[in-house]
Amino acid sequence: MPLRSVVLFVVAALAEIGGAWLVWQGVREDRGWLWVVGGVLALGAYGFVATLQPEAHFGRVLAAYGGIFVAGSLAWAVVVDGFRPDRWDLLGSALCLIGVAVIMYGPRG
Template identity: 60%
Template sequence: MTILRAVVLFLLAGLAEIGGGWLVWQWLREGRGLAWGAIGGMVLILYGVIPTLQEEPAFGRVYAAYGGVFIVLSLLWGRVVDGWRPDRYDLVGAAIALVGVALIMWGRRWFG
């Protein structure tokens, strides 16, 4: 699997998880209709499927690396969709998380 394919799958999984969770949040916390929650639930099911398309066979490794991507995407979602502005500590933490993602997924390939 190419690094690009892995990154694209992480991004798709993140959008599905955050988007689905946001739709459920809108339903339960913001009083939107049941359809918002139902669509959110379907999107969350899709989130569960996408990581299985990663070539890496170790579930724990894929989900640990995905966690770092989730951190970054959550901050971006908050900024773009909810208008919330991450502070410098959020940004530094996200950068550290991405270094962790790279080491977990590709460190063996880069460093032996």
Template identity: 55%
Template sequence: MEVVRSLILFALAGLAEIGGGWLVWQWLRNNWGVWIGVAGGVVLFFYGVIPTLQQEPAFGRVYAAYGGVFIVLSIGWGWLVDGWVPDRYDLAGGAIALAGVFVIMWGRNWF
């Protein structure tokens, strides 16, 4: 259950970071208006809060593992939202990053 909870928190943090960053990008690069940028800033605030809900006490471990989740979610966001199609190297890199998440967070419990 701890693994599922952690993965959900990582996914929520990733969606907040990517979604908030995307809104700021739209504001600054595509002139979507200042309120879109403000909304992006609010969403990014939640990205900073969500990882603190992880059970793991080590900041570095949580953020290192989160980095792998961020890679996978960024590939998915680009594919689903921006219409960018990842190639096999993007997908392989995402799979390797996700394997790293499991080793960092739970490897000491399994090996």
């Protein structure tokens, strides 16, 4: 599994999930518009990071990233919000990551 691709997925997830969280905090938790602006900038960074993937097919990268987003969102919730996933959250996340591996790193002819 190519290390560069995995690192880029992790950076993209931090930018997207973190950006969405900042917007949520700014709007839903009344922390102010600076939080929202920070979130919008992070979300823009996510879009840029996604373009750095070595895989040339946009659809494949975004489809695989969906699984990273699912697992990353649960991990973010555990670390930042104190969320405790149940076994179904963990199973679903694992299935998504298996999907990422198949889509991105499966053998192609």
